[in-house]
Structure formats: C-alpha cells, structure tokens
Amino acid sequence: MTTPTRRLAELRAPEVAERVSERSIIVQPLGAVEQHGPHLPFDTDLVVASEVAEATVAEVGDALDCWLLPPLAYTKSNEHAWSSGTVWLSATTLLAVLDDIGRSVATLPARKLVFFNGHGGNSALLGVANRELRLKYGLITFLAHPGMPVDQGGAGSANADELGMGIHGGTDETSLMLHLRPEHVDMSVATRNVPEWMAANRHVRFGGRVGFGWLSNDFGPDGHIGDPTAATAQRGKELFEGSVRSFGEALAEVAAFEL
Numbered sequence: 001m002t003t004p005t006r007r008l009a010e011l012r013a014p015e016v017a018e019r020v021s022e023r024s025i026i027v028q029p030l031g032a033v034e035q036h037g038p039h040l041p042f043d044t045d046l047v048v049a050s051e052v053a054e055a056t057v058a059e060v061g062d063a064l065d066c067w068l069l070p071p072l073a074y075t076k077s078n079e080h081a082w083s084s085g086t087v088w089l090s091a092t093t094l095l096a097v098l099d100d101i102g103r104s105v106a107t108l109p110a111r112k113l114v115f116f117n118g119h120g121g122n123s124a125l126l127g128v129a130n131r132e133l134r135l136k137y138g139l140i141t142f143l144a145h146p147g148m149p150v151d152q153g154g155a156g157s158a159n160a161d162e163l164g165m166g167i168h169g170g171t172d173e174t175s176l177m178l179h180l181r182p183e184h185v186d187m188s189v190a191t192r193n194v195p196e197w198m199a200a201n202r203h204v205r206f207g208g209r210v211g212f213g214w215l216s217n218d219f220g221p222d223g224h225i226g227d228p229t230a231a232t233a234q235r236g237k238e239l240f241e242g243s244v245r246s247f248g249e250a251l252a253e254v255a256a257f258e259l
C-alpha cells in the first residue's frame with residue numbers, strides 16, 4: 001500500500017526507504033504568530049507560507065520529488081514582542097530548532113532542504129542556518145520566500161502610495177489574505193501607515209544600503225507598515241498564483257542544483 005501524499009508526515013515508516021530518495025527535496029515552511037495591525041490575523045505569515053507551499057508541492061511535487069514538512073508556526077517575531085498575542089522564539093532558540101530540523105532531515109535519504117519563509121524577520125537567521133547545516137550535516141540548503149521582503153531588496157507592491165515601504169500588513173499581504181482568508185480580514189479598520197519621512201533617504205531606509213534595527217511599534221501604535229486600504233482579493237489571487245509559479249520554477253532549479 002502506497003500513501004498518495006507529498007506530505008512527509010503522512011508516510012508510514014517503511015515508506016521512507018521506498019519513496020524518499022537521494023534526489024528528493026524536503027520543503028520546510030516557516031510562518032509566524034505575530035500581530036499584523038488591526039485588520040489582519042496573527043497567523044497571516046503562517047497562512048501565506050503554508051498555502052503557497054502546499055499549492056506548489058501539489059503542482060510540482062511528483063515531477064521534482066518534493067516532500068512537504070508541517071509548517072513551523074512559531075519563529076523569530078521579536079519586533080512584535082510589544083503586542084500581546086504574538087508568540088515568538090528567540091534567535092538562539094530558533095537557530096537551535098533549525099539545527100534540530102536539519103539533523104533530523106539528514107537521517108532521510110534526501111540531501112536537499114528548502115526553507116520556505118513567510119516572515120521577513122527570520123530571513124537573516126535562516127541564511128546563517130543554511131551554512132551551519134551545510135557544514136554540519138552535509139545537506140544542500142536553500143532559502144525561498146513567497147514574496148521577496150521589501151526590506152531585503154524585494155520590489156514591493158505596485159501601489160506607489162506605499163513609497164516602497166509595504167513591509168508588514170500592507171497592500172500585498174492584505175490582498176493575499178483577502179484571497180486566502182477573507183473571513184479573517186477586517187477592512188473597516190484598515191488604515192494607511194507609511195513612515196513618509198524615510199522616503200527622502202537614499203541609504204538609510206528599508207532595503208537601502210544601510211540597515212537598521214526596528215520594532216514594529218517604532219512607526220506608530222497600530223503595528224502595520226504600509227497601505228492596506230489599496231488591497232483587493234483579485235490582487236491577492238494574482239500574487240498567490242505568481243508565488244506558486246515562481247516557487248515551482250525555483251524548485252526545478254533546486255532539483256538540478258549540485259555542489
């Protein structure tokens with residue numbers, strides 16, 4: 001009996017040797033449980049990362065031999081520590097958890113591990129973990145995002161009113177949630193919150209050459225940064241389908257990638 005699944009946790013033990021091979025790709029989604037302003041739910045990053053990963057692996061999993069792990073819900077969200085309801089791991093805890101995941105994945109026949117990260121606050125640490133796991137367990141490790149975060153050089157939304165600063169609960173993220181979980185979005189309390197003074201800076205800005213440590217309440221008490229008022233479910237659908245397409249393309253390159 002073969003379980004018709006691409007979710008690793010749904011296999012029975014003997015199926016690992018039968019179905020997981022050296023060319024298999026393990027996909028680990030990472031979300032977050034953190035405040036997303038007054039209009040979006042705490043699980044926004046978890047929903048987006050899980051849904052895009054599920055849809056992508058459903059599409060290309062058989063052809064590319066991908067296996068989906070359950071999403072990691074709690075991650076490094078300390079920029080939202082001020083907001084009760086945010087549940088976060090410290091940097092040292094998350095690094096230790098990622099090491100444990102790598103150690104466990106390394107017992108599989110698979111050699112490639114892809115972190116699919118829905119929360120920008122994790123990216124720097126995931127980059128560190130990628131190298132640690134490469135050295136320690138010999139895995140070939142990758143980091144992908146549903147959409148490249150604006151504060152890490154991502155293009156950001158097409159909404160010019162965001163001034164390139166739709167980094168948290170803005171047009172794109174709110175659109176995605178209007179597509180994926182419309183019943184959990186309250187557009188009646190969505191407001192534009194963009195730190196306009198920063199747009200004049202050439203270097204010290206989100207995604208600029210000079211980074212800075214920030215907390216989400218540094219930009220006002222609401223906790224989101226961007227313009228959710230321009231969000232639509234149609235835009236969310238297009239973003240979602242675009243993310244699935246580009247993650248599928250990326251996984252094809254991961255499959256062919258050798259070191």
Ligand SMILES: [Zn+2]
Pocket residue numbers: 036044045118119168169173
């Ligand atoms: Zn988010």
